[in-house]
Each structure stands twice: as C-alpha cells, then as structure tokens.
Amino acid sequence: MSRIVGIDLGTTNSLVAYVDERTGLPVVIPDRDGRRLLPSIVGFTPDGVLVGEAARRQLARRPADTVYSVKRLMGRGWEDVKDELRYFPFRVLPGEGVVRLAVGGREVTPPEVSAIVLRTLKERAETHFGEPVEKAVVTVPAYFNDSQRQATKDAGRIAGLDVVRIVNEPTAASLAYGLHRLGQGVIAVYDLGGGTFDISILRVKDGIFEVLATNGDTHLGGDDFDRVLMLWLLEDVQARHHRELDRDCVELARDGEAMQELRLAAEAAKIRLSTEERTTLTLPLAGFTYHRAITRAEIERLLEPLVSRTLGPCRQALADAGLTPSDIDQVVLVGGSTRVPLVRRRVQELFGKAPHSQLNPDEVVALGAAVQAQILAGGIKDMLLLDVTPLSLGIETLGGIVSILIPRNTTIPTSAREMFTTSVDGQTVVDMHVVQGERELARDNRSLARFELRGIDPMPAGMPKIEVTFLIDANGILQVQAREQRTGKAASIEVKPTYGLSDADVERMVEESFAYAEADVEARLLIEVRNEADTVLTHVERAFRQAGALLGAEERKAIEAAVAALRRARAGDDRDAIRERTSELNHATEHLAEMMMEAALKGALDTKRADEIMGRGSSREQ
Amino acid sequence: MSDFFEVFGLERRLAIDVAALQRRFYELSRRWHPDFHQAAAPAEQARALEESARVNAAYRALRDPLARVEYLIRLEEGRATREGAVVKPKAPPALLAEMFEIQEALEARGDSLDDGTRATLTVQRDALRARMAEAEAQIAGPLSRAWDAAAAADRPAALAALKDALATRAYLRTVIDDLANALGEGTEETHVANRRD
Structure with missing residues (x-):
C-alpha cells in the first residue's frame, strides 16, 4: 500500500501530517521555512495564484481577490450563504446549485479553491518525502452533511489526491489523544474551530473508538467571534471618529480594505485577550489612527451569546447517547477557538470537569488524520474508529413529509432498503428526493439529490417493485442502488446533486488544475516576492502619508530612493533583486515606523501591532 | 440472508446479555470494517462494506430492549424493509x-x-x-x-x-x-x- 498522509483542511489553517514509522507517532510536516500551519487563504493576482501566508499578507490590499474561510461555502448554495456574504470582501455570484465566486477575473467554485490549498499541502509532503504523494485522509466537521463531504472529496480529486477516507474532526482528535493519553471510558470531544463547531461523545474500549452521538453547527466558530468584534469595533470607530469620517466622506462599512483591517485587528485582539486581561488596539485608518484599550470582560460580553450556542448541541448529543454530564469521564478540547477562556469556562461548567488540552488544538486533528491514514495503510492494527452519521437521512413522501430511512447517530457504514412502485399505469420512471436533517417537512431539511429510477418496464400502477438501497459508507457519503425485484435487473439511477458538482465539472477542473500545477515553480516564487514587495510598498506609502512630515529631508529622500529602487526591481524578473530591495526599503523605514508610532500613539503602543502595521513579518499564530 | 440475531450467533430471544453483545459487536467490527480491507480486491471490499453495514444495523436493532422488540415484531411479521412505523401509536x-x-x-x-x-x-x-x-x-x-x-x-x-x-x-x-x-x-x-x- 502506498503512503497515505493525513490532512486537516481547516477554515482558518490547514496542515498535513503522517505517522513516523520509527516512533509510531504522528508528526506535522512543516514547509521549507519551518511553518506548520498553512493559512487556508488563496489570493488571485493578475500574475497567478498565491496560497497561505503569502495570500494572507495581501488580504487587506486585495480584499476582493483574496478568498478566506472558503470552507464555510463548501457544498452550499447561494441561498444558504447569502446572509453572510456581505461580510466577505470577495464576490459570490447568485445562482442555482453550487456557489460560485468571481475572483481575479475568473469564476471558481469552493472545491477549486480548497483544491489549491490541498495541492500546496500535497507538494509540501512530496518535498518532505522526496516522492509523489497521491493518497490522503482528509478531515471534515462531524456535522458536515453529504454535500459538504462530497465537495471535500471533489476538492481532493481536483488537487490530484485520492481521498481514501473522509474522517470527522473530533473523532480524528480522539485518535490522536487515544494513542497514549486516554484510558478507557466515555469521552466528550468539544471542537470549536474557525468556522464550525462539533461535539462528539465516544466510548473508548480495547482500542475501539465508538462514537455514541455527535452534534454541532457548521456555521459557528472563530470567524463569528471575529465578526461580532469587528462590528462592535466598526460602531466604536464611527462613534469616536465621525468627524474625520464625515470630513473625508468615508463610509467605513463600504470600504473593503478598511473592513479587512478591522477584521484582522479584531482577530488579533481576541487572540491577545486569551492570555492577557487587557490589550491596546491601534489601527491606522484613512486619515487618522484609531486607538483604544479593550478588556477581556468587554469581549466576553460580546462573545457570550455565541459560546452559549454551543451548549445546546452538547446537551442534545448527551441525550442522544443516553448519558448525563456526570457519565463523561474526560473532556477534550480541539480547535483554535477553545483557547478563548470563556469557552473553557462554559465547557467546564457543563461537564463539571476540567478539560484536556495537552495537544496543540491547532494540530491535533491533523495528527489524528495521520493515525487514521496509518490504520488504512495497515500500519496500525489494534485501533478502530466506529463513527456515526450526524444527520438523519430520509426521502420525501406525499405531502412533502419526510420518511426517515437512517436515523442520525447510526454507526456507519450503514444501509437501508426501501420499496418503491409506480402510481400510474405504464409509468417507466420514478423520482426520489433524498434529504438530510431532523425536520418533519422535506423543505425544511437539506436537499441532497434527486434520483430518477429509469427503465422500469411498463406495467399497471403498483405492480413494479423496485428495491432501493441507500448506503452510507465509512466516509459518511451516500451511495444509492436500485433493483427491480421481479426481474432482478438493476435499475439505472440518474443523480442530480442539489449543491454538488457533476462528474464532468470535476473532470474539467482536474484538467484546469493540472495546467496550474505545471506552471513553473520559479514563476510562482516570483509572484510571491512581487506580492511581498507590493505589500511593503502599500504600507510604506500609507505611513509616509500619515507621518512623512515628521521626517528630516535627508531621510525622506532615502526612503523615496528605496521606494523607487524597489519599483524598478519589481518590474523585472530577478527574484533576489526584488527581495533585497524589499528588505532595504524595510530597513530605510525603521525609523519612520518608530516615529509614527510615537507621534500617533503617544507612548501607548503595542510593539507587536506596530510591526504588523509596518508589514514586518508577524505571525498571528500563537 | 441471516437475521440480526443470527449475525451475533444468538437464538431468537429477547433476553440478551448486552455486555456480551457489545464484545461480539467489537469483534465483528474488527473482522469486517472497511478500514481493514483497503488493500483488498474490489469484490472483497464490497463484501466488507456490506457485512460491516449489516453488523452495525444488527447491533443497533438489538442493543436496546425496545428497539429489539420492534425488530422482533418486524421479523416475525416477515417484513424485510421498514414500511412506515412498525407500530402505530394507539391510545390506551x-x-x-x-x-x-x-x-x-x-x-x-x-x-x-x-x-x-x-x-x-x-x-x-x-x-x-x-x-x-x-x-x-x-x-x-x-x-x-x-x-x-x-x-x-x-x-x-x-x-x-x-x-x-x-x-x-x-x-x-x-x-x-x-x-x-x-x-x-x-x-x-x-x-x-x-x-x-
């Protein structure tokens, strides 16, 4: 069996990991600069595509062409996401079926964007091993429905990866913990990531990880935390600086760049307030600098309603498992958002015990995916994960009522058989509408697909007996087969996925992505350094506008010269020259950065944030 | 095809030792779960998938005393697929x-x-x-x-x-x-x- 890697395709960050044969332990594969997390951000520029940190650095400068949090759009339709679109700086096109984004002068679907992230991780693994990597286990939120899982699989295919297994994130995390840290017993995995929330209750016994129940919300995570903080900041900025805003006729809410700055500032403040009681927020905006202190208590008041929303699914999962909080032996925290102290407090209150968080919550899912990959490759034989389907699967019957075929929390793989017949004499086609969800009416649930059973021999109504088997495989993905019982003949089924890509779509995307993959690596590196140069130029120009007057004539001249030199270099193809001029410009503006900070902030500055303003390498990872 | 009691090597009786049932379920899962048949030929993989789905369905039907009764009624009445609810609610x-x-x-x-x-x-x-x-x-x-x-x-x-x-x-x-x-x-x-x- 060839090598299989484990990939955590996250809302905010993605990682790739594998199990080291010597130690038997899973390890994350870093990139060539030693970075373990790859920001799940893709930038579309006129010169080409940027991924990860390089794309993140152009977020505020090219908001309309930089896609982040695309996981929230996977397997969804425009109707599902239209309410949150105004918060995304990139354009999403209205229409039927799968969501389409208009970025960088082209149309792309969420699986294609995710494929670019996956391909980057694939290449990272290939560089590490020095050989091709073609198979992967990819994780998804446990509460992902069939369309969202299928979209993830499609993304893998477009990236040239055979996704041999889709694994649920909380269960993957339990595998990583289970290697050494958990004993036997019942555990609750509370997983709050960048965009999604899951709770899974498992029984761990003799190497078997049996999921008893799972629940969640695929639209609740750190992004939502950032959003409420951003909107609060926006109001505060407008209240404090309405004079400047009016004077300059700036409508902040419509300024994509300013909103991105606000979002990033909100995120940074949230992260700092996880370890500090108070922090200072400094944000240069058009023509003025916004500056204020903010305390943990203040943001907790804003986050409370969101954190509370995670508790309902926890109680439901407990009820479905037939358990009470006191039956839970251990609680495990997963996902970057569980660093927020308020989240930890609420979880501890609910379960009445201190949660585990020894493993890095950003990495534990990828490590678990690597363990599952090793199980599939035959390298681990004593562990087995028995997962469940998170949502009930049913078909629409007369009057739009759902008849449930497979109840939620059924262990997978699982199958259900149902008989269908005709209602009109001579009918040769039977339609089925398959939905997922817990509501009584089909229209309130998630429409998965419409199936057409064709080629039924013409018979009086009610005579044909067509047995349809609905099978949910170990990936949580539905497969449907049909057989006419009288003749034993397999009936042909045409599937029209409601929010999915057709096979032909995926094929075309695979071809297009190969074209991208074959593009010269050199060319891509050039795009990265040019983009970095652009970022620094933008920052310097803004600083110059705001604080240039404070500089001596000589210094101004030096900076102007460095700017001109970088522009010349950027126009050429010499990567090293661009990198050198960029670093020279950075050097020439160090004093400007200090001056600007001192003048504008009157001493109350946060050096980390200052570095960020000047665009000097700052990782927001903790 | 064997019924769910037979999947676990049990007689058709409602009294079941649940701890023993769970042990047997884990054993059968280890035997048939698709995770352990990734390298097998396609036909064998399909078989593993089918058996594993069956083991899961059988465990679900038998582990809970009430679900077990519902299953027994279905079985005794000779219905292979579920057509509507097994029992219609009726006021006592x-x-x-x-x-x-x-x-x-x-x-x-x-x-x-x-x-x-x-x-x-x-x-x-x-x-x-x-x-x-x-x-x-x-x-x-x-x-x-x-x-x-x-x-x-x-x-x-x-x-x-x-x-x-x-x-x-x-x-x-x-x-x-x-x-x-x-x-x-x-x-x-x-x-x-x-x-x-």
Missing part, C-alpha cells in the same frame, strides 16, 4: 378520558399559557412520563420474558401483547412531546433506537 383505553382532557387543554391554549394551565400541564406531563417509564419496563421485562418462555403456539399472543404495549408507549410519547411543545420545552428527542444502555 384506560386512559382515554384523561387523554381527551389533555388534548382539549392543548387545543384551547391559544398562543400563551397562563400559570394555572402551565402548572396543570406540567403535572400531567410528569404523570405521563412515569406511565411511559412503566410501559417501557413492562415491555423490556415481563412481556419480553413471556415471549421468550412461550411455546410456539402461544407466541402470536405474546407478540400481540408486545405490539399493544409498544403502541401505547408510542402514543404516550406523542402526547408528552405535544405537552413539552406547548410548555415551550421542545420535543424530547427520541427515536427509540437512539437510546443507549
């Missing part, structure tokens, strides 16, 4: 008057409940819950034992008694859910088979 004759009163109160409530009605409904709901627990204990206990002990000729009657008790329980469940809804508590989620021991 002894409770008819009381039920009628509750339904009336529910229909008359309008949009909001006054404190008095709320208190009455809460009391009624708690009483019904107790009654439902009692019905469940009857099904899982004496009625199940009666079926196990019955001679072949007496089995239809024992099965009918089980079916009756299940119908009553299903009815109580709906009324309790209606009451919980009226009290603004939402339904208590439950498919029989979702319960765990």
Whole structure:
C-alpha cells in the first residue's frame, strides 16, 4: 500500500501530517521555512495564484481577490450563504446549485479553491518525502452533511489526491489523544474551530473508538467571534471618529480594505485577550489612527451569546447517547477557538470537569488524520474508529413529509432498503428526493439529490417493485442502488446533486488544475516576492502619508530612493533583486515606523501591532 | 440472508446479555470494517462494506430492549424493509378520558399559557412520563420474558401483547412531546433506537 498522509483542511489553517514509522507517532510536516500551519487563504493576482501566508499578507490590499474561510461555502448554495456574504470582501455570484465566486477575473467554485490549498499541502509532503504523494485522509466537521463531504472529496480529486477516507474532526482528535493519553471510558470531544463547531461523545474500549452521538453547527466558530468584534469595533470607530469620517466622506462599512483591517485587528485582539486581561488596539485608518484599550470582560460580553450556542448541541448529543454530564469521564478540547477562556469556562461548567488540552488544538486533528491514514495503510492494527452519521437521512413522501430511512447517530457504514412502485399505469420512471436533517417537512431539511429510477418496464400502477438501497459508507457519503425485484435487473439511477458538482465539472477542473500545477515553480516564487514587495510598498506609502512630515529631508529622500529602487526591481524578473530591495526599503523605514508610532500613539503602543502595521513579518499564530 | 440475531450467533430471544453483545459487536467490527480491507480486491471490499453495514444495523436493532422488540415484531411479521412505523401509536383505553382532557387543554391554549394551565400541564406531563417509564419496563421485562418462555403456539399472543404495549408507549410519547411543545420545552428527542444502555 502506498503512503497515505493525513490532512486537516481547516477554515482558518490547514496542515498535513503522517505517522513516523520509527516512533509510531504522528508528526506535522512543516514547509521549507519551518511553518506548520498553512493559512487556508488563496489570493488571485493578475500574475497567478498565491496560497497561505503569502495570500494572507495581501488580504487587506486585495480584499476582493483574496478568498478566506472558503470552507464555510463548501457544498452550499447561494441561498444558504447569502446572509453572510456581505461580510466577505470577495464576490459570490447568485445562482442555482453550487456557489460560485468571481475572483481575479475568473469564476471558481469552493472545491477549486480548497483544491489549491490541498495541492500546496500535497507538494509540501512530496518535498518532505522526496516522492509523489497521491493518497490522503482528509478531515471534515462531524456535522458536515453529504454535500459538504462530497465537495471535500471533489476538492481532493481536483488537487490530484485520492481521498481514501473522509474522517470527522473530533473523532480524528480522539485518535490522536487515544494513542497514549486516554484510558478507557466515555469521552466528550468539544471542537470549536474557525468556522464550525462539533461535539462528539465516544466510548473508548480495547482500542475501539465508538462514537455514541455527535452534534454541532457548521456555521459557528472563530470567524463569528471575529465578526461580532469587528462590528462592535466598526460602531466604536464611527462613534469616536465621525468627524474625520464625515470630513473625508468615508463610509467605513463600504470600504473593503478598511473592513479587512478591522477584521484582522479584531482577530488579533481576541487572540491577545486569551492570555492577557487587557490589550491596546491601534489601527491606522484613512486619515487618522484609531486607538483604544479593550478588556477581556468587554469581549466576553460580546462573545457570550455565541459560546452559549454551543451548549445546546452538547446537551442534545448527551441525550442522544443516553448519558448525563456526570457519565463523561474526560473532556477534550480541539480547535483554535477553545483557547478563548470563556469557552473553557462554559465547557467546564457543563461537564463539571476540567478539560484536556495537552495537544496543540491547532494540530491535533491533523495528527489524528495521520493515525487514521496509518490504520488504512495497515500500519496500525489494534485501533478502530466506529463513527456515526450526524444527520438523519430520509426521502420525501406525499405531502412533502419526510420518511426517515437512517436515523442520525447510526454507526456507519450503514444501509437501508426501501420499496418503491409506480402510481400510474405504464409509468417507466420514478423520482426520489433524498434529504438530510431532523425536520418533519422535506423543505425544511437539506436537499441532497434527486434520483430518477429509469427503465422500469411498463406495467399497471403498483405492480413494479423496485428495491432501493441507500448506503452510507465509512466516509459518511451516500451511495444509492436500485433493483427491480421481479426481474432482478438493476435499475439505472440518474443523480442530480442539489449543491454538488457533476462528474464532468470535476473532470474539467482536474484538467484546469493540472495546467496550474505545471506552471513553473520559479514563476510562482516570483509572484510571491512581487506580492511581498507590493505589500511593503502599500504600507510604506500609507505611513509616509500619515507621518512623512515628521521626517528630516535627508531621510525622506532615502526612503523615496528605496521606494523607487524597489519599483524598478519589481518590474523585472530577478527574484533576489526584488527581495533585497524589499528588505532595504524595510530597513530605510525603521525609523519612520518608530516615529509614527510615537507621534500617533503617544507612548501607548503595542510593539507587536506596530510591526504588523509596518508589514514586518508577524505571525498571528500563537 | 441471516437475521440480526443470527449475525451475533444468538437464538431468537429477547433476553440478551448486552455486555456480551457489545464484545461480539467489537469483534465483528474488527473482522469486517472497511478500514481493514483497503488493500483488498474490489469484490472483497464490497463484501466488507456490506457485512460491516449489516453488523452495525444488527447491533443497533438489538442493543436496546425496545428497539429489539420492534425488530422482533418486524421479523416475525416477515417484513424485510421498514414500511412506515412498525407500530402505530394507539391510545390506551384506560386512559382515554384523561387523554381527551389533555388534548382539549392543548387545543384551547391559544398562543400563551397562563400559570394555572402551565402548572396543570406540567403535572400531567410528569404523570405521563412515569406511565411511559412503566410501559417501557413492562415491555423490556415481563412481556419480553413471556415471549421468550412461550411455546410456539402461544407466541402470536405474546407478540400481540408486545405490539399493544409498544403502541401505547408510542402514543404516550406523542402526547408528552405535544405537552413539552406547548410548555415551550421542545420535543424530547427520541427515536427509540437512539437510546443507549
């Protein structure tokens, strides 16, 4: 069996990991600069595509062409996401079926964007091993429905990866913990990531990880935390600086760049307030600098309603498992958002015990995916994960009522058989509408697909007996087969996925992505350094506008010269020259950065944030 | 095809040692789960998938005493696929008057409940819950034992008694859910088979 890697395709960050044969332990594969997390951000520029940190650095400068949090759009339709679109700086096109984004002068679907992230991780693994990597286990939120899982699989295919297994994130995390840290017993995995929330209750016994129940919300995570903080900041900025805003006729809410700055500032403040009681927020905006202190208590008041929303699914999962909080032996925290102290407090209150968080919550899912990959490759034989389907699967019957075929929390793989017949004499086609969800009416649930059973021999109504088997495989993905019982003949089924890509779509995307993959690596590196140069130029120009007057004539001249030199270099193809001029410009503006900070902030500055303003390498990872 | 009792090598009896069932379930999962057949030929993989799905379905049907009874009824009546619910909710004759009163109160409530009605409904709901627990204990206990002990000729009657008790329980469940809804508590989620021991 060839090598299989484990990939955590996250809302905010993605990682790739594998199990080291010597130690038997899973390890994350870093990139060539030693970075373990790859920001799940893709930038579309006129010169080409940027991924990860390089794309993140152009977020505020090219908001309309930089896609982040695309996981929230996977397997969804425009109707599902239209309410949150105004918060995304990139354009999403209205229409039927799968969501389409208009970025960088082209149309792309969420699986294609995710494929670019996956391909980057694939290449990272290939560089590490020095050989091709073609198979992967990819994780998804446990509460992902069939369309969202299928979209993830499609993304893998477009990236040239055979996704041999889709694994649920909380269960993957339990595998990583289970290697050494958990004993036997019942555990609750509370997983709050960048965009999604899951709770899974498992029984761990003799190497078997049996999921008893799972629940969640695929639209609740750190992004939502950032959003409420951003909107609060926006109001505060407008209240404090309405004079400047009016004077300059700036409508902040419509300024994509300013909103991105606000979002990033909100995120940074949230992260700092996880370890500090108070922090200072400094944000240069058009023509003025916004500056204020903010305390943990203040943001907790804003986050409370969101954190509370995670508790309902926890109680439901407990009820479905037939358990009470006191039956839970251990609680495990997963996902970057569980660093927020308020989240930890609420979880501890609910379960009445201190949660585990020894493993890095950003990495534990990828490590678990690597363990599952090793199980599939035959390298681990004593562990087995028995997962469940998170949502009930049913078909629409007369009057739009759902008849449930497979109840939620059924262990997978699982199958259900149902008989269908005709209602009109001579009918040769039977339609089925398959939905997922817990509501009584089909229209309130998630429409998965419409199936057409064709080629039924013409018979009086009610005579044909067509047995349809609905099978949910170990990936949580539905497969449907049909057989006419009288003749034993397999009936042909045409599937029209409601929010999915057709096979032909995926094929075309695979071809297009190969074209991208074959593009010269050199060319891509050039795009990265040019983009970095652009970022620094933008920052310097803004600083110059705001604080240039404070500089001596000589210094101004030096900076102007460095700017001109970088522009010349950027126009050429010499990567090293661009990198050198960029670093020279950075050097020439160090004093400007200090001056600007001192003048504008009157001493109350946060050096980390200052570095960020000047665009000097700052990782927001903790 | 073997029935779910046979999947676990069990006789068709309602008394089951759940701990032993779980051990056997884990063993069969290790034998058939697709994770351990990734390198196998496609036909073998398909077989593993099918067997594994069957083991899971069998465990789900048998691990819970009430789900087990529902399955037994289906099996005895010779229905391979589930067509609608196994048992239709049916009001127990002894409770008819009381039920009628509750339904009336529910229909008359309008949009909001006054404190008095709320208190009455809460009391009624708690009483019904107790009654439902009692019905469940009857099904899982004496009625199940009666079926196990019955001679072949007496089995239809024992099965009918089980079916009756299940119908009553299903009815109580709906009324309790209606009451919980009226009290603004939402339904208590439950498919029989979702319960765990």
